[in-house]
Amino acid sequence: MAECPTCGANITIPEGTETNQIITCPDCGSELEVTGPDAVKPAPQEEEDWGE
């Protein structure tokens, strides 16, 4: 069981998921990169600047 770094939800990493694979947090929808058997980190995203 991993914890979503964005919202703290418990995430079950599906069996067979490989390191560096991208999964989605079922609670907040964040894309997460699998870094280990029970570990994830936020997946890199291209940010939009909306005129900033």
Add this chain to the structure above:
Amino acid sequence: MTEKIRVSIVGASGYVGGELLRLLLQHPNAEVNQVTSERFAAKPVTVIHPNLRTQTDLKFCSVNDLEKVDLMFIALPHAKLMNDFDKFSKLAERIIDLSADFRLKNPEDYKEWYDVEHPRAELLNDFVYGIVELHREEMKKANYISSAGCNATATILPLYPLFKNNLVDLSKPVIAEAKCGSSEGGNKFSEASHHPERSGCVRSYKPSGHRHTAEMIQELGNQINFSATSIEMVRGILLTAHVFLKQGLTELDVWKAYRKEYGDEPFIRIVKERTGIYRYPEPKILSGSNFCDIGFALDEKTGRLVVIGAIDNLMKGAAGQAVHAMNVMLGFDEKMGLEFMGLHPI
């Protein structure tokens, strides 16, 4: 309860009354018995609510012709029900009121905010305040419910988990600003609603002293500094609130509070996405739905949490909320009659 319950809508020619009728005509466990309007008595309801054409043969009747029913929705202007309560309570064991007449618990608040001496103050505690997410268990035992104000709903729901879970630095002010659609003003026209005056406006119509503030303070237990701005939109409210979090708290703590309070709620969605067009709540895509979308962003430099909420004022802010309350009161599936998901694009 599986038999259809018989309901009537008192004051059904307004926008909220029309929305109630739309929802109740589709409700699998409800049968609409009568709908009243003094102005349009004997006229088909579809003259005023054309979206209901072919869906009903109902005609408006006068309040004086009301029959006994199981539950009555009262959508009359403020200060009507408080003066005529006995007339309606004789006709229905259960009442859901959509005016402000029984929202506040302290009779003194009616003098302060509505400039009226409440004639039935002894009944104020018999009414459960109408936001299901805050008062579900009380509603299950209640005969009377008082639906919350639309701006109050849009403010209370996003802020409630933060106060409930003690995340807010109470030494600093809480500021809330609502951008409101024109249907909040009802279907009576005025000079201010005349098209050349209203079209394209961004009008600060109640910068301070909005009456719904009384409900916000009552339900959140804290001073709320609320302002309302009328914008170019027919339905919808976008609420932006600013609170300061206690030192050391992070967005993760905020997520946990929302999940704890609203994780199982059928009509609340946390909307906070890093990409896409609709990254935060937006009322446009909620039109006709009963959702309250809530988002937030923390300014880590200052500890200011910006909280964003969106609803359809006629649905989650009025008729949808009232039907949700009816479902809870009568033990129906909470989503019954309220499944519409909204439209995109719109």
